[in-house]
Amino acid sequence: MNIDNQWIVLDTNIWIFGLRNQPDHPACYQLLQCLNKLYVKTPYQVFLELPANLHPDEMKRFFRLLHLYPNRIELSWKKAELALIKKHRNLGCKLGDAVIASQLEMMNIKTLVSENRDFYEEIMGLPFRVLRAEEALREIDIAE
Amino acid sequence: MTYQEALTYEINSLPPVLLPEVLDFVLFLKIKARITDDSLSEKIRELQFQQELQALSQAYRARLSKEGKLEQKAEEVMATLKQTREDIAANEYR
Numbered sequence: 043m044n045i046d047n048q049w050i051v052l053d054t055n056i057w058i059f060g061l062r063n064q065p066d067h068p069a070c071y072q073l074l075q076c077l078n079k080l081y082v083k084t085p086y087q088v089f090l091e092l093p094a095n096l097h098p099d100e101m102k103r104f105f106r107l108l109h110l111y112p113n114r115i116e117l118s119w120k121k122a123e124l125a126l127i128k129k130h131r132n133l134g135c136k137l138g139d140a141v142i143a144s145q146l147e148m149m150n151i152k153t154l155v156s157e158n159r160d161f162y163e164e165i166m167g168l169p170f171r172v173l174r175a176e177e178a179l180r181e182i183d184i185a186e
Numbered sequence: 187m188t189y190q191e192a193l194t195y196e197i198n199s200l201p202p203v204l205l206p207e208v209l210d211f212v213l214f215l216k217i218k219a220r221i222t223d224d225s226l227s228e229k230i231r232e233l234q235f236q237q238e239l240q241a242l243s244q245a246y247r248a249r250l251s252k253e254g255k256l257e258q259k260a261e262e263v264m265a266t267l268k269q270t271r272e273d274i275a276a277n278e279y280r
Binding site for chain 1: 232242250256264271276
């Protein structure tokens with residue numbers, strides 16, 4: 043399984059650390075620079091979280107950026123199914139993480155890129171793997 | 187006389203035996219030009235993407251700096267993101 047030929051999801055923290063160009067998470071910005079090589083879906087929950095961090099004019103610029111690659115970057119407007127949220131809550135996810143996990147499952151996404159430790163260290167049995175930005179970059183390098 | 191008219195005139199004046207080879211060559215040139223066009227527009231798009239990403243990042247950082255939030259530690263930012271996630275989810279799925 044490699045991220046250069048499948049749809050993946052970038053968690054909100056990847057977008058935000060990337061746009062902040064966070065010095066202690068440099069891989070996030072580097073990953074955003076590689077968006078033209080990836081297939082990225084943005085779940086509804088991530089879409090709701092971004093305006094909580096970005097101002098309206100920054101959101102406009104963000105959308106303009108995404109529209110440069112309409113075949114590679116897609117937004118999903120589907121809310122999570124309650125049964126799936128319950129399932130992921132039972133695995134130990136907090137409500138918000140359970141919503142994200144459910145939306146990934148609904149979109150049949152097999153890879154989430156996230157810097158959120160709750161996802162990549164603590165929850166077992168998720169129907170997708172969780173990569174940190176640095177690991178995702180390594181997969182892109184391997185593919186090239 | 188246009189370029190196409192000149193080319194048609196030249197092609198029509200060729201001995202018939204040479205015609206298939208010349209037409210193959212013309213087709214080859216057309217395909218080559220098309221490929222060059224495609225890869226050029228892809229490169230322009232990539233360049234535009236990198237410039238817009240950089241500009242958005244700079245604008246966002248400038249705003250955060252003005253608000254005194256640029257120097258926040260990653261853990262602090264992450265904690266805020268997690269709280270936002272919980273608040274939005276609680277609001278959407280209560």
